[in-house]
Amino acid sequence: MKIGISACSNGHLPEWQDQITELEQVLDNMNIETALSPHIMRTIDEYSGTDKERAEDLMKFYTDDAIDAIYDISGGDLANGVLKYLDYDAIAKTDKTFWGYSDLTTVINAIYTMTGKPGVLYQIKNIIWSCGDVQKQRFSDYISGKNNDLFDIKYSFLQGNDMQGVVVGGNIRCFTKLAGTRYWPDMNGKILLLEALSGESGQIGTLFNQLDDIGVFDQISGVLLGTFTNYEKAGPSLTVYDLLKMHISEVLPVACTRDIGHGHDAKAIMIGKEYSIHADTHNGETFDVYQ
Numbered sequence: 001m002k003i004g005i006s007a008c009s010n011g012h013l014p015e016w017q018d019q020i021t022e023l024e025q026v027l028d029n030m031n032i033e034t035a036l037s038p039h040i041m042r043t044i045d046e047y048s049g050t051d052k053e054r055a056e057d058l059m060k061f062y063t064d065d066a067i068d069a070i071y072d073i074s075g076g077d078l079a080n081g082v083l084k085y086l087d088y089d090a091i092a093k094t095d096k097t098f099w100g101y102s103d104l105t106t107v108i109n110a111i112y113t114m115t116g117k118p119g120v121l122y123q124i125k126n127i128i129w130s131c132g133d134v135q136k137q138r139f140s141d142y143i144s145g146k147n148n149d150l151f152d153i154k155y156s157f158l159q160g161n162d163m164q165g166v167v168v169g170g171n172i173r174c175f176t177k178l179a180g181t182r183y184w185p186d187m188n189g190k191i192l193l194l195e196a197l198s199g200e201s202g203q204i205g206t207l208f209n210q211l212d213d214i215g216v217f218d219q220i221s222g223v224l225l226g227t228f229t230n231y232e233k234a235g236p237s238l239t240v241y242d243l244l245k246m247h248i249s250e251v252l253p254v255a256c257t258r259d260i261g262h263g264h265d266a267k268a269i270m271i272g273k274e275y276s277i278h279a280d281t282h283n284g285e286t287f288d289v290y291q
Contacts, residue, residue, distance in 0.1 A: 004061030010076025011048025118272030160253030163222030195226030227261030
């Protein structure tokens with residue numbers, strides 16, 4: 001197996017070079033060959049290359065028959081800059097899955113909107129970070145076909161007891177950058193996944209306002225809340241669910257999971273894939289079901 005390692009968002013700092021080397025070694029130990037994008041490290045400010053250059057890097061992986069999948073290791077603010085330069089017709093003709101998290105929410109959802117192809121919300125560098133031993137096992141088991149633990153997510157319902165639909169969204173700040181563009185998904189009947197690294201009550205609240213103002217909460221079949229890392233650390237009086245309730249009806253199903261977000265222990269979820277999520281009356285937990 002050979003994979004492409006891209007960086008569509010902010011460039012890596014020089015001190016992160018060792019992480020890339022370690023990642024390549026860990027993947028090599030799994031018999032996974034890697035090809036690195038030429039624009040990964042920062043060259044000017046947060047940029048590793050121009051938007052067009054980073055998009056061209058990604059498209060080379062899509063058009064290279066030797067590449068089986070693409071894993072983006074970046075994050076930050078710049079990923080939506082590549083969207084207008086991608087060849088969605090070429091992407092649609094491949095069977096390659098794009099993996100990334102955080103700011104790559106923009107790329108994953110844009111590819112789904114433009115091609116109908118799902119992507120995976122997951123940071124491959126989890127396999128070398130603080131929960132690396134567990135993450136390496138999950139990833140290796142998934143790649144080898146041993147089990148699907150990497151995608152085995154536990155939920156609990158905060159409101160309602162079931163929801164079904166194609167999952168869209170991801171990082172709330174990055175997802176809302178797509179609003180008003182041709183890359184914004186059709187939200188009718190969708191399950192909206194939301195998580196965040198940054199933001200306290202005012203910042204998360206204003207993003208909920210934006211989603212409310214463009215009518216999202218009237219269109220979707222449910223909301224799945226992941227972790228909100230800095231919000232939870234700050235411990236404000238209002239929970240994320242409290243903020244959300246200001247914008248939704250009492251009948252819109254809402255579930256939460258600790259397994260999706262920016263934590264190094266986070267699992268993976270398919271964006272653009274249909275899920276059926278229902279409450280387990282025995283223990284209050286639910287598990288993902290692919291359709």
